[in-house]
Amino acid sequence: MRAHNLALVLRTVANSADRPSRAAISLATGLTRATVSALVDDLIAGGLLTEHDPAPRTGAGRPAAGLALSPSGPAGLGLEINVDYLAACVVDLTGDVRHRFVTQGDQRPLSPSASLASLGGLALQALEAASADGLAIAGAALAVPGLVAPNGIVRVAPNLDWQDVDAPALFNVLPGLSDLPITVDNEANLAALGELWADGGEQSFLYVSGEIGIGAGIVLGGELYRGGRGWSGEIGHVTVYPDGRPCRCGANGCLEQYAGQEQIAADADLAASALGIALAGVINLLDISVIVLGGTYATEFPRLRAGIEAELARRVLTAGLAPVTLRAAALGPDAAMRGAAGAVIQELIDDPAAFLMRTP
Amino acid sequence: MRAHNLALVLRTVANSADRPSRAAISLATGLTRATVSALVDDLIAGGLLTEHDPAPRTGAGRPAAGLALSPSGPAGLGLEINVDYLAACVVDLTGDVRHRFVTQGDQRPLSPSASLASLGGLALQALEAASADGLAIAGAALAVPGLVAPNGIVRVAPNLDWQDVDAPALFNVLPGLSDLPITVDNEANLAALGELWADGGEQSFLYVSGEIGIGAGIVLGGELYRGGRGWSGEIGHVTVYPDGRPCRCGANGCLEQYAGQEQIAADADLAASALGIALAGVINLLDISVIVLGGTYATEFPRLRAGIEAELARRVLTAGLAPVTLRAAALGPDAAMRGAAGAVIQELIDDPAAFLMRTP
Structure with missing residues (x-):
């Protein structure tokens, strides 16, 4: 129960736009003021929270009084x-x-x-x-x-x-x-979660990470979708050209053989087209309307965008009914x-x- | 509150393997016996439940006494x-x-x-x-x-x-x-939900419906995944051969042009291979380990199976780590x-x- 309430108080502070007071936390959580105060004291002692004193009234621009996550904490x-x-x-x-x-x-x-x-x-x-x-x-x-x-x-x-x-x-x-x-x-x-936490706006998107290899993170309703065994998102091994180039995985025509970082350098148009074909498949299957391109794709986004969008316009069944947003990762390669x-x-x-x- | 409790009682009966008594429902739901009895009376009056009298003790095979969904109800x-x-x-x-x-x-x-x-x-x-x-x-x-x-x-x-x-x-x-x-x-x-309710065992699977067109229903953790706008599962328009046959949707090389019902009749091997390529992509993306084939695919399953499985073995990145189950829909074309x-x-x-x- 204490563990649950500690998390509740900490999350309330973490999700607050401003610095909530102990009284505000009590109101938000339904816990008594005495309980909140004891929990807050423990969180301060553990270095997770800091408490800012009320500042003298000297006008706008002053940081608000109250509790905040500690920048010197763990x-x-x-x-x-x-x-x-x-x-x-x-x-x-x-x-x-x-x-x-x-x-x-x-x-x-x-x-x-x-x-x-x-x-x-x-x-x-x-x-x-x-x-x-x-x-x-x-x-x-x-x-x-x-x-x-x-x-x-x-x-x-x-x-x-x-x-x-x-x-x-x-x-x-x-x-x-x-x-x-x-x-x-x-x-x-992890990159998809990074984008989810950094952006905070989009709750459902496909994150595609283009490096030497290509992977994807699927975020649905604010949660990472991991799949039955945690192995979802292997978009790099989705077949684009069934009889195409041999891949390290043993198959032929995997996306990775056309749109990996080394292939982009050799032929950006082919890379964009292959990526667009694979992404159109994902959109047709999952009805996801936001695609976030990360890793090398974030850096190369201006060169790849038009080629990808052309394939999406041609191959996404609902392209005429609703738009798809394609954007570079906010965090780039990080x-x-x-x-x-x-x-x-x-x-x-x-x-x-x-x-x-x-x-x- | 009454609406919530009515649903709670009805669901308790619906999910019971045997016919629960009013006392058993009270125990399972935490509602008082008097409350349960009033709700049960309403559900009986509305034709949703029937109450079976305790049978005289004449040995095995007798239906149990207690409450059950009414076969003459709505x-x-x-x-x-x-x-x-x-x-x-x-x-x-x-x-x-x-x-x-x-x-x-x-x-x-x-x-x-x-x-x-x-x-x-x-x-x-x-x-x-x-x-x-x-x-x-x-x-x-x-x-x-x-x-x-x-x-x-x-x-x-x-x-x-x-x-x-x-x-x-x-x-x-x-x-x-x-x-x-x-x-x-x-x-x-709807077909995917039909299979979910009929089978009751598998909680995560891809249902693929092969008719003149091809569609899919994605069931994850016992829930139908509908996508952002309810348009998920359009596997018939996943690209299999990027420069292939023109499709009614305006694109080229859609699965539907190789593995629709009319194409199966013309070339079952090509249909199986195209379907296997598309399904391998889904498994690589979603890490789903059960594929249920419905519609014409259920009827044609013996002819298609080997060809599909050959592509899965070749193209699913995790094929060597964990098996994929491919089966015909329990409800067939219904x-x-x-x-x-x-x-x-x-x-x-x-x-x-x-x-x-x-x-x-």
């Missing part, structure tokens, strides 16, 4: 391994990006342990930078371009040539990182690591009691 | 207009099909009013047959192969060549049918009209108060 570490780069960022409880590290470099020649060791190096830099700010990292989430099992094992990441890689174990074995709680998720899923860090923050806000219990 | 009329047939069925409150009428005949040369008038003829036959059984029809639902707006207007049904057809208005104008409440929905959606009648029954069970208020 922070989330977002990590990403992709085919040609590694990335890490520190996001504080208020959602601000405090530090950001990106290393370019082809991971394909490296073993999973070697890639995870390089990422560990970035993670340690991020931990140090956070610590210099007085920020404690509550946990990490890692975005990978592959199919992830619930226990964090990467079952397949075709473009990294990973198979059954126990990413949390390989990460936690690194010196200085053994105590850091880490979860692993598909990069397009969406996955931002979503990863956001997932840590979201878990803190959903279950502050678990965090407070872990904290001495 | 019934649902399921209707279907498809490209080459019309159909109607009467389903009672217990889910039993009491009457079934099918008329073969190409609807393409007919106007919408003419098709709806023929269907009206079937509906009147069904009403008469129901009346001879002492059954009152609570309402009708009509399945159509097209995109339906929330007000029941069929925006587009490409294979019927319908555009903005006000199906309820054209149906209710017919003599003897003016008072019958009618809703309209996509045939694949799924859509059964789902339509079931939708009427479901509405009665969800909101018995509305029905009781309408009933003198």
Whole structure:
């Protein structure tokens, strides 16, 4: 009950446009003022909330008095391994990006342990930078371009040539990182969540992440749709040309062979057309009216847009009845690591009691 | 509150494997015995429930005493207009099909009013047959192969060549049918619901309806996924061969041009392969592990199965990690009209108060 009420109070503050007072929280939650005050005191002691004193009345522009998420409270570490780069960022409880590290470099020649060791190096830099700010990292989430099992094992990441890689174990074995709680998720899923939290407007959209590989995150009614086994969104392996180019997955004519980052560089028109054909299929199936293009697609959006829209106009059955919105990701290529860090923050806000219990 | 409790009691009876007593309902719902008894009396008076007396103890095989949905209570009329047939069925409150009428005949040369008038003829036959059984029809639902707006207007049904057809208005104008409440929905959606209610085991599956046209109903976690505007499931217009055969919709290479009923007759192997390519795309996107084939596909399942499964094995990224189940619809070609009648029954069970208020 206390755990539930702690979460209720914290969520009320997190979702408030202004800084609510203890009395306002009591009103919003239906909890008594005494209960709210005790819970707020615990959340302040745990570093999750800060309380701003009423400012003297000196006119407009002053920050409001009341409670707010603490920018010096526990922070989330977002990590990403992709085919040609590694990335890490520190996001504080208020959602601000405090530090950001990106290393370019082809991971394909490296073993999973070697890639995870390089990422560990970035993670340690991020931990140090956070610590210099007085920020404690509550946990990490890692975005990978592959199919992830619930226990964090990467079952397949075709473009990294990973198979059954126990990413949390390989990460936690690194010196200085053994105590850091880490979860692993598909990069397009985390990027879709990053966009959902960053934008806040669209509640249903398809996020498509164009890197060396191509993945998608499906957000329906404000929730990530993961599929029966958590393996939804593999749009990169949707067939576009049934007898077309061979793909690493063993099939022929997969979208990835026409609209991956390396193919865009070679022939942007073909990439746009192939992507448009695949997206038209998704829209016909799911009746989703917003498509968000991320990763390389966000950068290349101006070159790709017209070609994609031409295929949508031609192939979406309802194109004449209702418009489809195509846009570049608000977070650009950072969406996955931002979503990863956001997932840590979201878990803190959903279950502050678990965090407070872990904290001495 | 009374409306909510009436629904709660009725649903408790509907979902019970045996016939619950008033005391058992009180226990299951948390309502007092006196409240349950008053609600049960109202539901019996309205013809929705029947109460079976305790049978003398004469051994096994006797029906249990207690409350059950009434087989002589209000019934649902399921209707279907498809490209080459019309159909109607009467389903009672217990889910039993009491009457079934099918008329073969190409609807393409007919106007919408003419098709709806023929269907009206079937509906009147069904009403008469129901009346001879002492059954009152609570309402009708009509399945159509097209995109339906929330007000029941069929925006587009490409294979019927319908555009903005006000199906309820054209149906209710017919003599003897003016008072019958009618809703309209996509045939694949209703068929998917029919399968969900008939099977009861699978909670997430893709239902694919193969007729002259091809549609799909997406069931996720026991709920029909309708999409943003109710137009999900248009798998018939998913591109299989981008530069392929022209489709009535204006695009090229739509699944419908390779795996529709008329194409199966001409080349079953090509149909199976095209269907397999499109289904592999759906599985890659949605991570759905059960595909139910209905309409003509249910009848032709033995001829199509191997060809579809070969494409799934080749093109589903997770084919090696987890199996996909492909099966024929349990209700065969009747799924859509059964789902339509079931939708009427479901509405009665969800909101018995509305029905009781309408009933003198």
